[in-house]
Amino acid sequence: MLFDTHVHLNAEQFNDDLQEVIDRAVAEGVTNMVVVGFDELTIKKAIELAEEYDFIHASVGWHPVDAIDMTPEHLDWLKELANHPKVVALGEMGLDYYWDKSPKEIQKEVFRKQIRLAREVKLPIIIHNRDATADIVEILKEENAGEVGGIMHCYSGSVETALECIDMNFYISLGGPVTFKNAKKPKEVAESIPLDRLLVETDCPYLTPHPYRGKRNEPAYVKLVAEEIAGLKGLSFEEIAEATTQNAKKLFGIK
Template sequence: MQIFDSHTHLNDTPYAGQEAQYVQQAAALGVTKMAIVGSNAGLNAGALRLAKQFNQLYAIVGWHPDDSKDYDQAAENLLETQLALPKTVALGEIGLDYHWDNSPREIQRRVFRRQLAIARELHLPVSIHSRDAFEDTYAILKAAHLSEFGAIMHSFTGDGEWAKKFLDLGMYISYSGIVSFKNAPEEHESVQVVPADRLLVETDAPYLTPAPYRGRPNEPGYTRYVVEAVAKWRQETPEAIAQTTWDNAHRIFNLKG
């Protein structure tokens, strides 16, 4: 069984200096490829460094809504250079976060639209973060011509109706450890309506540790338990879910193998 963690933060502080160990631990659980996701200048640089260091890792770079207040022309110029690198597979994570509101909402929306425009220009898929902001996220994505470059709803937390709305835009839907929680009825509902060819899995590590390790630090290898949870709710085998999401990750990221 080969598993692709489509969204993880091995570039974050908890893993500093231990990245090779976590890559090895992930491989022992069948997680043999990962997309390492940035969100600001430092984490973008870390994602690119790891993608260069490990053959099986890829980089996603962009400006998270929390950091959008710091996005300026210099940041954009650097981002465009980073997006042209050979192991950069998507722009992200980008979107809206109305839960923490670490950047003013109007700035979040402006920077979100600008990065979507860049992705369209470069024909690169995007990884979308949306927290307490589905209405505005959907409206912005609906106007973004996603069919020209592709998009992922990362760590999706919506119900079946919201899943269908984003699917109608041509998006992929990715599930994190939340889908393994007993008290996650919306995710349990929506994961059953996502077509097989639009389904992805992720850890979002170091966040959202899946059962049976909920409450402990997360790591990319735990994508295996996300696969098992998705398989349970879809009444499929883990092997089938692993293969389906492996194929889908390669397709959306335009990778061979």
């Protein structure tokens, strides 16, 4: 029983064998997934997949790298989609200071608008953070994002910041990097944070866990993430799978 809280089955990397990828995930015990849309094309595909499969849900948002392309009409569209029965969150949203397509000020404005929308429609948010931790934490506080809470997706920061985010009603989601030999921070986070605030994800097709690193990631590999965390926490795989699944269902309001 595993819940992959962040997949991009809407990515072109899965165009040729999507059904086989889904079948492999189910065979490995993945009972729920959230397909994350982050621009016009991927949002449409996320909704389609959620409508087609009972166990697939959707999140819709605007990626910070593409913040410069977001129009007021797009925000209205997100608001409309928030009412869709299979949409369980808004995002991914946030800040990305690694790529320079969208100026920082535009990223921040688009991030703030999406947080305000989430509070209006009462949905949790999924946070994308790349090289922007201080600004993200500051904006989450200023915009009272804790009112809806959400996920620090593919978390790679410190234990201290993780605990600060938990205090703001966020869950910490770990992916493939926790399985990497030299990934000191994710391993420390896995050991340190409370089980009731932990989630697992793949972010497939990216960030593939060991021993498949360098190949395309897929939802079936979320089991490797859960197994690694179980080892780090000194718990059984079943305990991690059960806890992270219940945490995700609670956050997303899935019965």
